[in-house]
Amino acid sequence: MKYQFPENFWWGSAASGPQTEGAADVDGRKPSIWDYWYEIEPGRFFNGVGPKNTSNFYYQYKEDIALMKETGHNSFRTSIQWSRLIPDGIGEVNPKAVEFYNNVIDEMLKQGVEPFMNLYHFDMPLSMQEKGGFESREVIEAYVTFAETCFKLFGDRVKYWFTFNEPIVPVEAGYLYDMHYPNVVDFKRAAQVAFGTTLAHAKAVKAYHALNLDGKIGIILNLTPSYPRSQNPADLRAAHIADLFFNRSFLDPVTRGEFPSDLVEILRERDFLPNYEPEDLEIIKENTVDILGVNYYQPRRVKAKENMPHPDAPFMPEHLFDNYEMPFRKMNPYRGWEIYEQAIYDIAINLRDNYGNIPFFISENGMGVEGEERYRNSDGFIEDTYRIEFIESHLKWLHKAIAEGANCHGYHLWTFMDCWSWANAYKNRYGFVEVNLDENYKRTVKASGKWFKTLTSQNGF
Numbered sequence: 001m002k003y004q005f006p007e008n009f010w011w012g013s014a015a016s017g018p019q020t021e022g023a024a025d026v027d028g029r030k031p032s033i034w035d036y037w038y039e040i041e042p043g044r045f046f047n048g049v050g051p052k053n054t055s056n057f058y059y060q061y062k063e064d065i066a067l068m069k070e071t072g073h074n075s076f077r078t079s080i081q082w083s084r085l086i087p088d089g090i091g092e093v094n095p096k097a098v099e100f101y102n103n104v105i106d107e108m109l110k111q112g113v114e115p116f117m118n119l120y121h122f123d124m125p126l127s128m129q130e131k132g133g134f135e136s137r138e139v140i141e142a143y144v145t146f147a148e149t150c151f152k153l154f155g156d157r158v159k160y161w162f163t164f165n166e167p168i169v170p171v172e173a174g175y176l177y178d179m180h181y182p183n184v185v186d187f188k189r190a191a192q193v194a195f196g197t198t199l200a201h202a203k204a205v206k207a208y209h210a211l212n213l214d215g216k217i218g219i220i221l222n223l224t225p226s227y228p229r230s231q232n233p234a235d236l237r238a239a240h241i242a243d244l245f246f247n248r249s250f251l252d253p254v255t256r257g258e259f260p261s262d263l264v265e266i267l268r269e270r271d272f273l274p275n276y277e278p279e280d281l282e283i284i285k286e287n288t289v290d291i292l293g294v295n296y297y298q299p300r301r302v303k304a305k306e307n308m309p310h311p312d313a314p315f316m317p318e319h320l321f322d323n324y325e326m327p328f329r330k331m332n333p334y335r336g337w338e339i340y341e342q343a344i345y346d347i348a349i350n351l352r353d354n355y356g357n358i359p360f361f362i363s364e365n366g367m368g369v370e371g372e373e374r375y376r377n378s379d380g381f382i383e384d385t386y387r388i389e390f391i392e393s394h395l396k397w398l399h400k401a402i403a404e405g406a407n408c409h410g411y412h413l414w415t416f417m418d419c420w421s422w423a424n425a426y427k428n429r430y431g432f433v434e435v436n437l438d439e440n441y442k443r444t445v446k447a448s449g450k451w452f453k454t455l456t457s458q459n460g461f
């Protein structure tokens with residue numbers, strides 16, 4: 001075997017509650033912003049498919065966890081839906097939700113699949129959005145109470161906790177680029193939401209550590225390295241600025257306890273600094289993470305700005321750099337994302353050299369493909385060799401980083417089984433396991449799922 005991974009490496013996949021559970025208005029759950037947005041603007045979702053039923057995990061979790069075992073998982077991440085556990089955001093805990101999450105956790109442990117639990121995957125309860133989402137102190141406190149409730153209910157068995165998945169996504173998609181509800185386009189408000197999320201995160205970390213449970217807590221960040229077009233100082237500066245906005249805005253405060261000073265300067269000059277109390281900065285400083293989850297899909301390529309933005313256009317990070325399309329880049333045409341495997345190595349080395357070699361794992365990586373049914377073979381399963389190649393080529397670079405001292409503890413694919421993906425709904429499929437929506441959510445393991453079993457049983461390839 002050429003690529004052997006460290007002992008006890010976490011092999012598995014990731015998903016989230018809102019994208020897989022379905023049962024949106026069952027057993028006391030109340031709407032999140034996704035249910036509401038779909039109700040008022042169904043046309044914003046691919047093929048008009050909303051979040052109500054997603055992949056039926058609420059009813060099929062036993063079968064699904066058995067398939068995790070069958071495909072060689074030793075770990076799996078999902079999330080607890082705030083809108084299921086505390087349906088009004090604040091107040092009563094829903095006993096049906098406690099029962100469901102207990103069942104899932106216990107079943108995973110029974111099958112030898114370590115549960116990794118995330119607390120927020122873009123799914124703000126509607127009642128909390130109405131109070132201002134993470135612009136509101138009340139909502140920040142409600143989130144911390146929700147997190148603490150989860151630690152107390154499930155922390156005896158769940159040893160790996162994550163406060164947020166890709167916290168920058170609701171900021172940029174919901175408050176800058178009109179991709180998610182509430183479809184606000186306002187940089188100052190985006191900055192306030194980013195700050196509020198960071199504070200909610202730090203307070204949840206503090207609450208977890210105060211309980212002295214035997215486990216670790218972290219956050220999951222989507223890190224997209226910024227590669228400059230050239231070594232021209234203007235291109236280098238542009239890449240540095242993109243890195244500040246999209247990576248270091250969260251990476252620095254959660255690991256080092258401080259926002260990058262040059263990012264603060266960019267915001268101060270434009271009067272975009274969020275409101276905060278001096279003690280907020282203390283809380284962020286003192287409550288850094290034990291572990292980091294890294295989601296990596298695509299690199300960002302950047303060049304110096306070519307034209308002045310229109311003076312009336314609302315401020316965007318792209319007013320300070322241009323995105324750059326490298327000629328002959330390798331693309332995933334379905335998702336429109338560049339495939340650049342070396343970035344996974346560059347991220348790992350950056351964490352090693354500039355972030356104290358913090359323990360991390362790849363918490364999402366994967367390839368979304370449209371129309372996968374065309375790859376079904378005569379045995380009735382999808383022959384997704386492109387996915388196997390995608391994973392292998394990323395793992396080679398990850399292996400190299402580990403050999404050079406990067407502190408990486410695992411690799412989770414996005415995702416276990418095909419799931420609903422926000423505005424893209426079921427357009428691109430990412431799973432080891434096919435979910436057939438026309439045949440009552442029938443699950444069929446793809447070639448990649450079978451291959452993963454072999455990979456994980458050998459701990460390498």
Ligand code: BGP
Pocket residue numbers: 016019165166222295335364368414421422424428
């Ligand atoms: C990540 C999210 C996941 C999932 C994935 C694929 O950013 O954490 O929730 O959605 O991207 O997304 P898409 O279907 O848009 O390609």
